[in-house]
Amino acid sequence: DWVNFNDFYQRIIDRFEMGRSQSVTFKTKLPNELLYVEIDTDKMTQVLDNIISNALKYSPEGGQLRFKVEKNEKEGEIVISVSDQGVGIPRENLKNIFERFYRVDKARARKLGGTGLGLAISKEMITAHGGRIWASSIEGKGTTVYFTLPYDSTNEDEWS
Ligand code: ATP
Numbered sequence: 001d002w003v004n005f006n007d008f009y010q011r012i013i014d015r016f017e018m019g020r021s022q023s024v025t026f027k028t029k030l031p032n033e034l035l036y037v038e039i040d041t042d043k044m045t046q047v048l049d050n051i052i053s054n055a056l057k058y059s060p061e062g063g064q065l066r067f068k069v070e071k072n073e074k075e076g077e078i079v080i081s082v083s084d085q086g087v088g089i090p091r092e093n094l095k096n097i098f099e100r101f102y103r104v105d106k107a108r109a110r111k112l113g114g115t116g117l118g119l120a121i122s123k124e125m126i127t128a129h130g131g132r133i134w135a136s137s138i139e140g141k142g143t144t145v146y147f148t149l150p151y152d153s154t155n156e157d158e159w160s
């Protein structure tokens, strides 16, 4: 489906903000323009659900989640990011978190639950959409997960 990414993203963020049980605050920064992406909305929802639930899972009480979309006009892509102020990921483990069943610090991870599949599945889906996914993190400060999607400024459907 062709969807305006900002609307799609905002709906998902709203759902998490309504349902949250922790005292985590949300901050969203979206470009004020139409950015159409051709996505499988179920799969993209699954990708964002996993990234956002990770961000919440590893956030401290009172932490902030930041949601951003930036346009990279030259590359014809948007860069979507989710930042948290949580425990972070050691530098040497950053590239592994997209592998199947990989979990940083098994003891901590077991307590928080999960299988270690979320990001591996997210990576598969983003790649299938022609995008890339990566993360940056500072231990004790927080983590940002980024991914890209090719976009269009006009909705192709309007032409058919
Ligand atoms: P699942 O998603 O299958 O329920 P999971 O959340 O443990 O399990 P992934 O989403 O694939 O698995 O994440 C892999 C690992 O990367 C996590 O176990 C955690 O160690 C680390 N990780 C992912 N996101 C964050 C984050 N925002 N902050 C800190 N660590 C993270």
Ligand code: MG
Residues within 6 Å of the ligand: 050, 053, 054, 114, 118, 119
């Ligand atoms: Mg997960």
